Amino acid sequence: MSRVITVGAAQLGPIQKEHTREEVVQRLLALLRQAHTSNCDLVVFPELALTTFFPRWFLDNITDADHWYETAMPSPVTQPLFDEAKKLGIGFCLGYAELTDDGRRFNTQILVEKDGSVVAKYRKVHIPGHETNEPDRPFQHAERYYFEPSMEGFGVWNAFGSRMGMMICNDRRWPETYRVMGLQGVEMILCGYNTPIHYVPDPSQDILQGFHNALVMQSGAYQNGTWVIGVAKGGVEEGVDSLGQSMIVAPSGQIVAQAFTTDDELITARCDLDWCRRYTGTLFDFDKYRRPEVYGRITSQRGVVID
Ligand code: CDV
Numbered sequence: 128m129s130r131v132i133t134v135g136a137a138q139l140g141p142i143q144k145e146h147t148r149e150e151v152v153q154r155l156l157a158l159l160r161q162a163h164t165s166n167c168d169l170v171v172f173p174e175l176a177l178t179t180f181f182p183r184w185f186l187d188n189i190t191d192a193d194h195w196y197e198t199a200m201p202s203p204v205t206q207p208l209f210d211e212a213k214k215l216g217i218g219f220c221l222g223y224a225e226l227t228d229d230g231r232r233f234n235t236q237i238l239v240e241k242d243g244s245v246v247a248k249y250r251k252v253h254i255p256g257h258e259t260n261e262p263d264r265p266f267q268h269a270e271r272y273y274f275e276p277s278m279e280g281f282g283v284w285n286a287f288g289s290r291m292g293m294m295i296c297n298d299r300r301w302p303e304t305y306r307v308m309g310l311q312g313v314e315m316i317l318c319g320y321n322t323p324i325h326y327v328p329d330p331s332q333d334i335l336q337g338f339h340n341a342l343v344m345q346s347g348a349y350q351n352g353t354w355v356i357g358v359a360k361g362g363v364e365e366g367v368d369s370l371g372q373s374m375i376v377a378p379s380g381q382i383v384a385q386a387f388t389t390d391d392e393l394i395t396a397r398c399d400l401d402w403c404r405r406y407t408g409t410l411f412d413f414d415k416y417r418r419p420e421v422y423g424r425i426t427s428q429r430g431v432v433i434d
Pocket residue numbers: 174255256268295296297298300320321322323
């Protein structure tokens with residue numbers, strides 16, 4: 128029996144501050160319906176897909192930012208997405224800011240099965256940026272103020288007849304992210320991102336944003352024999368230009384579909400899960416070739432130590 132999942136990477140163009148959640152959900156619904164027309168089993172939306180990328184502003188009183196967070200999922204505003212997905216028999220993955228009942232704040236992504244049930248929740252592990260106001264910047268990237276890092280790590284779930292994993296934006300730059308999921312037999316990793324083109328700490332990287340985006344997802348896919356679905360919120364949002372270039376990467380490391388615009392755009396691919404075994408059963412046969420006994424530093428130390 129063939130194990131093929133048709134996946135839609137539903138890139139979003141910018142969401143401006145004045146755009147309401149209702150308006151955004153309409154855009155998500157349009158992409159969901161388009162994905163259904165393209166016979167997709169699963170559609171993947173970006174990181175923080177319901178709002179503008181609010182960590183670009185620093186608010187001294189964090190509770191003034193509460194309206195950017197979701198306190199329930201689904202909520203009355205997002206319920207139509209769940210209803211439509213269930214009606215069409217299509218799953219989806221959605222990133223949003225989560226505010227828990229006990230006041231904790233996470234950068235979160237959920238995986239929803241074709242029957243509308245939430246099968247997995249992932250909270251971002253690698254939180255980039257800064258925790259205090261840096262007024263000299265042209266824009267803030269205060270994710271470390273607005274979100275706490277997850278301690279739950281990288282799970283892999285049985286869903287869509289596959290072994291599914293999730294990561295969010297900056298997570299995709301870290302090889303450990305993929306390997307922890309690779310060691311759980313992951314076959315497809317879903318990743319939303321918001322990547323400003325201008326990297327304030329080192330602008331020499333600006334021109335390389337697209338290259339680095341592809342570099343990390345292609346190598347992560349290849350080295351772990353997994354599909355990787357990377358989905359951007361791109362374009363000029365509140366004056367900040369962000370990378371598009373959403374892509375679907377095969378276990379070979381090849382890009383099989385890529386977005387051409389920085390707007391709302393659906394790209395699709397038929398993803399054969401058995402392609403994973405060609406890599407995990409040969410060159411990257413972990414059980415046969417890995418040497419964990421000499422990798423101790425990977426988990427025992429954080430930064431560089433010179434003996
Ligand atoms: N949303 C992100 O995690 N963005 C980071 C930027 C700040 C470098 C990224 O890794 O793309």
